[in-house]
Amino acid sequence: MTQFLAKEGVKNLHREGEKLITTHCCYCGMQCGMHIRLNEKTGKVVGVEPRYDWPVTLGKMCPKGVTAYQTVDHEERITTPLIKKNGQFVKASWDEALDLIEKNFKELQSKHGKDALSVYGGVSMTNEKCYLVGKYARVGLGTRFVDYNGRFCMSSAAGGFMKTLGTDRGSTLPWTELEHTDCFFISGWNAAECLPTSIQWLWKARDKGAKMIVADPRETQIARLADVHLDLKSGTDSALANGMLHIIIRDGYVDEEYVNERCNNYDELKELVKTFTPEYTSQLTGVSVEKIEKAATIYGKSPRSVVMFCRGIEQQRKGVDNVCTYTSMALLRGQIGKFASGVSTVTGQGNGQGGREHGQKADALPGYRKIADPEHVKYVAGVWGIQPEEMPKAGVSAFEMFDEIQNGNIRAMHVMCSNPAVSAPNTEYVWDSFRKLDFMVVSDFFMSETAEFADVILPATTWAEDEGTTTNLEGRVIRIRKVKDPIGESKTDWEIMKAIAERMGKGSFFPYENVPQIWEEFRLASKGGKADYYGITYDRIDKEDGVFWPCPSEDHPGTPTMFKEKFDTPNGKANLATVAWQEPAEVPSANYPHTLTTGRVVFHYLSGTQTRRVKFLMEQCPLPYAELHPELASQYNLVNGDKIKLTTPRSSMVLDVRLTKAIRNDHVFVPYHWGKELSVNQLTNPALDPTSRMPEIKVCAVKIEKA
Amino acid sequence: MNKIMYLEFERCIGCRSCQAACRECGGHDAKERNYVEYVDFFESRQTYPMLCMQCKDPACARVCPANAIQITEDGVVLSAMEEKCIGCRNCTFGCPFGIPKFDFEENKMYKCDMCYDRTQHDIAPMCASVCPSDAIRFIDFDEMQALRRRRTQMNLIEGKKPTEQDKWQYVPEFFGVYSD
Numbered sequence: 001m002t003q004f005l006a007k008e009g010v011k012n013l014h015r016e017g018e019k020l021i022t023t024h025c026c027y028c029g030m031q032c033g034m035h036i037r038l039n040e041k042t043g044k045v046v047g048v049e050p051r052y053d054w055p056v057t058l059g060k061m062c063p064k065g066v067t068a069y070q071t072v073d074h075e076e077r078i079t080t081p082l083i084k085k086n087g088q089f090v091k092a093s094w095d096e097a098l099d100l101i102e103k104n105f106k107e108l109q110s111k112h113g114k115d116a117l118s119v120y121g122g123v124s125m126t127n128e129k130c131y132l133v134g135k136y137a138r139v140g141l142g143t144r145f146v147d148y149n150g151r152f153c154m155s156s157a158a159g160g161f162m163k164t165l166g167t168d169r170g171s172t173l174p175w176t177e178l179e180h181t182d183c184f185f186i187s188g189w190n191a192a193e194c195l196p197t198s199i200q201w202l203w204k205a206r207d208k209g210a211k212m213i214v215a216d217p218r219e220t221q222i223a224r225l226a227d228v229h230l231d232l233k234s235g236t237d238s239a240l241a242n243g244m245l246h247i248i249i250r251d252g253y254v255d256e257e258y259v260n261e262r263c264n265n266y267d268e269l270k271e272l273v274k275t276f277t278p279e280y281t282s283q284l285t286g287v288s289v290e291k292i293e294k295a296a297t298i299y300g301k302s303p304r305s306v307v308m309f310c311r312g313i314e315q316q317r318k319g320v321d322n323v324c325t326y327t328s329m330a331l332l333r334g335q336i337g338k339f340a341s342g343v344s345t346v347t348g349q350g351n352g353q354g355g356r357e358h359g360q361k362a363d364a365l366p367g368y369r370k371i372a373d374p375e376h377v378k379y380v381a382g383v384w385g386i387q388p389e390e391m392p393k394a395g396v397s398a399f400e401m402f403d404e405i406q407n408g409n410i411r412a413m414h415v416m417c418s419n420p421a422v423s424a425p426n427t428e429y430v431w432d433s434f435r436k437l438d439f440m441v442v443s444d445f446f447m448s449e450t451a452e453f454a455d456v457i458l459p460a461t462t463w464a465e466d467e468g469t470t471t472n473l474e475g476r477v478i479r480i481r482k483v484k485d486p487i488g489e490s491k492t493d494w495e496i497m498k499a500i501a502e503r504m505g506k507g508s509f510f511p512y513e514n515v516p517q518i519w520e521e522f523r524l525a526s527k528g529g530k531a532d533y534y535g536i537t538y539d540r541i542d543k544e545d546g547v548f549w550p551c552p553s554e555d556h557p558g559t560p561t562m563f564k565e566k567f568d569t570p571n572g573k574a575n576l577a578t579v580a581w582q583e584p585a586e587v588p589s590a591n592y593p594h595t596l597t598t599g600r601v602v603f604h605y606l607s608g609t610q611t612r613r614v615k616f617l618m619e620q621c622p623l624p625y626a627e628l629h630p631e632l633a634s635q636y637n638l639v640n641g642d643k644i645k646l647t648t649p650r651s652s653m654v655l656d657v658r659l660t661k662a663i664r665n666d667h668v669f670v671p672y673h674w675g676k677e678l679s680v681n682q683l684t685n686p687a688l689d690p691t692s693r694m695p696e697i698k699v700c701a702v703k704i705e706k707a
Numbered sequence: 708m709n710k711i712m713y714l715e716f717e718r719c720i721g722c723r724s725c726q727a728a729c730r731e732c733g734g735h736d737a738k739e740r741n742y743v744e745y746v747d748f749f750e751s752r753q754t755y756p757m758l759c760m761q762c763k764d765p766a767c768a769r770v771c772p773a774n775a776i777q778i779t780e781d782g783v784v785l786s787a788m789e790e791k792c793i794g795c796r797n798c799t800f801g802c803p804f805g806i807p808k809f810d811f812e813e814n815k816m817y818k819c820d821m822c823y824d825r826t827q828h829d830i831a832p833m834c835a836s837v838c839p840s841d842a843i844r845f846i847d848f849d850e851m852q853a854l855r856r857r858r859t860q861m862n863l864i865e866g867k868k869p870t871e872q873d874k875w876q877y878v879p880e881f882f883g884v885y886s887d
Contacts, residue, residue: 011830015733047731050836061837063727192720196839199720203840207857221720221752602722616727630749662752 007053017041020049023481025065026463027605029347029473030195032057032065036464036483043484045072045464055176055545062196064605067614072464076613077445079488082457089457094489097456102503104439108411118145118401118410122417123355126468126480128518129493130351131366131525133416134359139384139509140501144392145410148360149418151398151693154352156314157345159692160323164575166568167530169475170353172342174560179204180340183211183302187237187326188312189346192221193602211302213295215240216312217597218669219662228295231664232285234597235584235699237313241325242579243281244296246273248332253300255334263331265576272578284581305335310346315697317585317687324577331574337563347473354471357531362395366522367529383525385509397693399424399686402433412439416493421449422607422675425684425695426650443496448609449675459490466492467515469541476546477536494518530568584699585687592648592701598672598680608673624674626655629665633657636706643707648683648700654707668702708781710829711851712821714756718842721754725834725843732822732833740808740819741834756842758834759784759806759819767798767807783823787816
């Protein structure tokens with residue numbers, strides 16, 4: 001069940017009576033390598049030991065990673081099924097819980113049709129489980145309504161990459177090459193707090209003289225050290241990128257040969273960015289002309305460059321457009337498909353990459369197949385053993401599922417590995433939707449804010465109690481090992497899905513006894529798709545330090561660098577973006593005169609369900625706060641530690657003030673990791689991107705009052 | 708011990724991983740012994756790590772009336788011996804860097820011991836192992852010298868003047884400190 005895989009010559013402190021189990025962190029897409037220390041006598045997880053030989057992170061970990069093991073044997077774990085009776089959760093047996101689920105699911109489906117049920121998944125799970133969520137919804141429950149929390153995470157990047165490059169793999173290059181690059185153009189990525197262990201690669205490159213340009217409304221740690229900090233207004237990324245493209249073309253930095261051979265739409269792009277002069281760009285973005293010129297010159301002159309972006313540009317109404325324009329910067333410079341250069345989004349969730357490829361999305365099937373394509377449906381139906389006509393049609397995106405609840409179309413929901421009561425925008429609407437459901441099931445290992453709305457809570461396991469694979473932010477498929485058996489009566493998510501499917505009379509489609517069996521089926525399901533995992537085996541992952549997809553056969557070496565020869569678009573050429581300027585959905589007005597943006601702190605992960613239960617992390621950052629510039633604060637007579645009331649058209653909340661000059665003087669920043677009255681997502685705007693259905697969490701207009 | 712503790716303050720990103728990791732070291736009793744501070748959060752997000760400099764002639768040990776602070780053969784200044792420490796707190800006042808901490812419940816001091824259970828086998832201490840930005844490193848002497856030369860070269864290219872001040876008088880050979 002467990003193994004210790006340190007390479008020869010690597011020293012680890014191996015204490016007597018303890019076993020070291022080689023695995024990866026449960027949190028972000030960096031998937032830092034670590035060994036978990038297990039006491040052999042008590043069978044308890046006792047600590048963590050760095051994994052110096054993991055090539056991507058070299059033993060380094062952020063404070064979340066160091067303390068991740070503390071959630072495994074945590075005292076607040078849910079260890080038995082819970083059923084809500086008269087508003088109180090009561091312990092129940094698995095049979096009671098499953099009986100209740102079966103009765104309600106079947107009743108609701110007979111009354112309101114198959115699509116009365118819905119599944120809300122997440123991507124902090126292994127590939128095996130993420131793959132199974134799609135199958136569980138479509139085959140086990142027979143509903144078309146399935147979607148996942150990646151809609152608030154990766155969907156804009158996915159949409160943008162699909163549009164420009166033809167395939168969505170988060171990073172077109174392996175990150176171990178980053179140290180050899182000459183220039184980073186980073187936008188909307190607070191690297192030091194969101195993916196701290198990535199910093200080693202940035203700093204290594206800088207030691208060799210690499211330049212760094214950072215676009216962010218806040219002067220983050222990386223912005224402070226950047227050669228140019230483009231302190232743009234939230235929601236003006238497409239203008240900034242178009243402005244950069246303008247100068248790149250104007251000053252002759254375009255790799256004409258590459259663009260002619262490998263890109264579509266160059267003439268249209270040239271025409272479009274003509275108007276984005278540095279002056280006009282400066283007027284839209286709030287960044288000075290000198291900075292824009294300097295940044296474009298540095299970027300344009302760098303022989304090898306990487307464009308990187310993250311949720312800052314993606315969680316917008318025009319997230320896909322932003323991704324497309326920034327990707328076009330890399331294309332014009334001829335960077336994609338080459339050594340130490342390219343474009344990369346930064347996956348937030350542990351398996352944000354793998355989890356979005358294999359059919360958890362409303363319109364997708366395993367291997368990036370589409371439900372709209374009859375050939376794709378036919379293939380996957382064949383693997384699953386159903387008739388193609390039995391495959392439900394495409395559903396709706398995560399946030400739109402709440403509209404469907406409000407319209408009375410969705411009557412029941414099964415939430416897995418997700419906490420939309422905190423992470424979705426306009427949370428009061430979401431909470432109201434949960435209350436409107438006839439029946440709600442939540443699988444989780446802690447009492448999350450979403451679980452509190454449930455009728456039945458099923459105790460799931462942590463990442464350390466199950467095995468499987470994840471795909472890190474590079475597209476490298478890696479192995480998560482089982483450290484110990486599940487505590488109490490908790491079951492893994494795949495066992496839960498299997499049990500419910502059995503109750504729904506679909507047990508024959510879920511015959512799995514163990515995870516490798518799911519993996520084998522999943523490899524087959526992804527075979528021939530864009531994200532082809534068929535050639536990847538557990539053995540290969542161990543031997544080769546992970547395998548990059550696409551990997552169509554066992555003798556295929558995997559694909560660390562994407563698009564070396566051609567792009568995955570119909571004619572093999574990348575589509576340059578032609579994106580006209582569009583304001584954010586909400587701009588400052590007389591009533592709401594400032595801009596609110598949200599983000600993360602280094603001590604918490606997503607909705608905080610796990611990290612808010614870890615002592616060290618809570619000591620460092622117990623509460624959300626409002627960060628603002630002293631210049632803005634003085635207009636409202638605020639000093640450090642004062643309370644302020646933030647109001648947007650959705651709702652209002654009260655927060656402590658934290659003053660720093662390291663933020664634009666017209667922006668307010670609030671971290672989002674808390675629930676209920678502490679959740680800044682009460683205020684955020686659910687305006688959706690037309691392609692990716694990503695809500696505009698990062699920009700809205702706000703009113704400030706002294707509280 | 709054949710390695711050097713090497714700090715580069717400006718690489719620090721303020722994640723406090725080193726503090727979380729310090730709690731994980733065996734014998735550290737889940738209490739961290741190092742510090743991460745903002746220079747001035749009002750002005751910028753610059754932080755810096757601070758840990759025991761393992762002084763050559765440590766003030767903490769000199770002022771200890773109970774001889775509780777032992778120094779290993781390779782020069783590591785250990786945390787107070789439990790059976791000897793009388794809880795007088797002289798060390799916390801004596802240290803020029805303000806490193807030793809005091810546990811009022813147990814009535815004894817505790818400080819960084821450079822994860823001696825690890826470093827005596829040349830395994831990096833927890834803080835240096837996890838530091839995501841390489842602000843704290845545990846490296847070979849030659850590597851440190853190369854880094855310093857490299858830094859000076861880069862500073863000349865970038866137009867900065869290296870300053871050394873007198874920090875080398877404070878700290879022993881196995882402890883490098885670099886700052887602009």
